[in-house]
Amino acid sequence: MKIFLDTANIEEIKKACETGLIDGVTTNPSLLSQEASDPIKHIKEIAEIVKGPVSAEVTAIKSDEMITQAKLLSEISPYVVVKIPMTEEGIKATKELSKNGIKVNVTLIFSPSQALLAMKAGAYYISPFIGRVDDISYDGLKLIKDICEIKRNYGFETEILAASIRHPVHFYESAKIGVDIVTLPPKIFWQLFKHPLTDTGLQKFLDDWNLKFKNGLTKEKDRK
Ligand code: E4P
Numbered sequence: 078m079k080i081f082l083d084t085a086n087i088e089e090i091k092k093a094c095e096t097g098l099i100d101g102v103t104t105n106p107s108l109l110s111q112e113a114s115d116p117i118k119h120i121k122e123i124a125e126i127v128k129g130p131v132s133a134e135v136t137a138i139k140s141d142e143m144i145t146q147a148k149l150l151s152e153i154s155p156y157v158v159v160k161i162p163m164t165e166e167g168i169k170a171t172k173e174l175s176k177n178g179i180k181v182n183v184t185l186i187f188s189p190s191q192a193l194l195a196m197k198a199g200a201y202y203i204s205p206f207i208g209r210v211d212d213i214s215y216d217g218l219k220l221i222k223d224i225c226e227i228k229r230n231y232g233f234e235t236e237i238l239a240a241s242i243r244h245p246v247h248f249y250e251s252a253k254i255g256v257d258i259v260t261l262p263p264k265i266f267w268q269l270f271k272h273p274l275t276d277t278g279l280q281k282f283l284d285d286w287n288l289k290f291k292n293g294l295t296k297e298k299d300r301k
Contacts, residue, residue, distance in 0.1 A: 078252050078256065078257065078258065078259065079100040079101065079236075079257060079258040079259075080098055080099060080100055080258070080259060080260075080261065080266070081099070081100060081101040081102055081103050081130070081132075081238070081258055081259070081260035081261070082099050082101075082102050082103070082127075082260065082261060082262075082263060082266060083102075083103045083108070083240065083242070083260040083261055083262050084102070084104070084108060084112075084262060084263050085102075085104045085108040085109045085111065085112040085113060085119060085123065086111075086112050086263070087112070087119075087122060087123070087126070089263040090102060090123060090126050090127060091126055092263075093263055093266055093267075094126060094127060099127060099129070099266075100129050100130070100258070101127060101129040101130035101131060101132075101156075101258070101260075102123050102127050102129075102130075102131045102132070103131075103132040103160075103182075103204070103238070103240065103260040104120070104123070104131070104132060104133055104134070104160075105132075105134050105160065105184070106134055106136055109133075116133075117149075117153055120133045120150070120153050120154070120157065121153050121154055124153065124154035124156040124157060125154070127156070128156065129156060130156055130157075130158045130180075131154070131156050131157055131158065132157075132158045132159075132160045132182045132184075132202070132204075133150045133153070133157050133158075133159065133160060134159075134160035134161075134162075134184065135147055135150065135159060135160065135161055135162075135170075138164075138166060139166055140166040140167070140169040140170040140173070141170075143161055143166065143167065143170040144170050144173055144174060146159075147159040147161065147170065147174050147179055147181070148179070151179050151180075158180045158181070158182045158201060158202060159174065159179060159180065159181050159182065160181075160182045160183075160184045160204075161174070161181050161182070161183055161184065162183075162184055162185050163183050163184065163185045163186050163187075163191045163194075163195060167183065168183075168194055168195065168198045171183055171195065171198040171199060171200055172198045172199060175198065175199030175200065175201070176199065180201035180202075181199070181200050181201055181202075182200065182201065182202040182203070182204055182238065183195035183198070183200040183202070183203045183204065184204040184240070185204070185206065186203050186204055186205040186206065186224075187205070187206060187209070187210060187220070188220070189220065189223040189224055189227055192205060192223075192224040192227060192228075192237075193227050195235070196227075196228065196231075196233040196235040197233075199235075200235045201235065201236065202235065202236050202237075202238045202257075202258065203224070203235055203236075203237060203238065204238045204239075204240040204260075205217075205220050205221055205224055205237070205238075205239065205240065206240050206241035207220065207221060207239055207240070207241050207242060207243070207247050207251070208241035208242060208243040208247065209241045210241075211243070217241070217247070218247070218250050218251070218254065221237070221239055221250075221251055221254050221256060222254050224237055225237060225254055225255050225256065236257035236258055237256045237257050237258070238256070238257065238258040238259075238260060239251040239256045239258065239259045239260070240260050242259060242260065242261050242262065242265055243265075244265065244268075245265060245268050245269055247259075248261065248265065248269060
């Protein structure tokens, strides 16, 4: 399963990439508006750091304008995947762009039917939003499960990118269901490393070792 970072913050991206676990980045207009003065330069900088797929979203409503913006975005870097919203116009644009070899991430997916239409239009990724579905008292993980089942039934090649992740349970349940990618806000990425029993277990091992051996693990000739 691939792990993407869901942020436009350069420092957070650099720090998380140092783990070697980050396969890509997703941005959206809200995230970019918090971080960038020049969105084009900012997307380029992210792509140079992550050296993997970076989703960048169009802000047009009409399909022809979406296509123009998508071409502009895809010229920023070969790593850019163009995010197109799940609307009638968006699906028309997705079909056209995919036909011409431009990778599209259809975003703002909230139902299995929307997912099927986007896959059928040739989307490279689709982004169902788990957290926002939970927010309105529906089951975001059930949505992911249904979409994975539909993908399997028809052998679509589209990758399912679980988005709007709010906590580590969303992460591992998505992995159990079998999504292709999960995109994580940095805070949740770092939470995944943590377990209180790891901390207390490590402390006990170190205390016991230091009590008996005083030294770290060294070659005999280097010991005092
Ligand atoms: C996905 O690509 C979106 O950027 C993101 O996951 C939305 O998450 P939110 O619902 O926490 O804003």
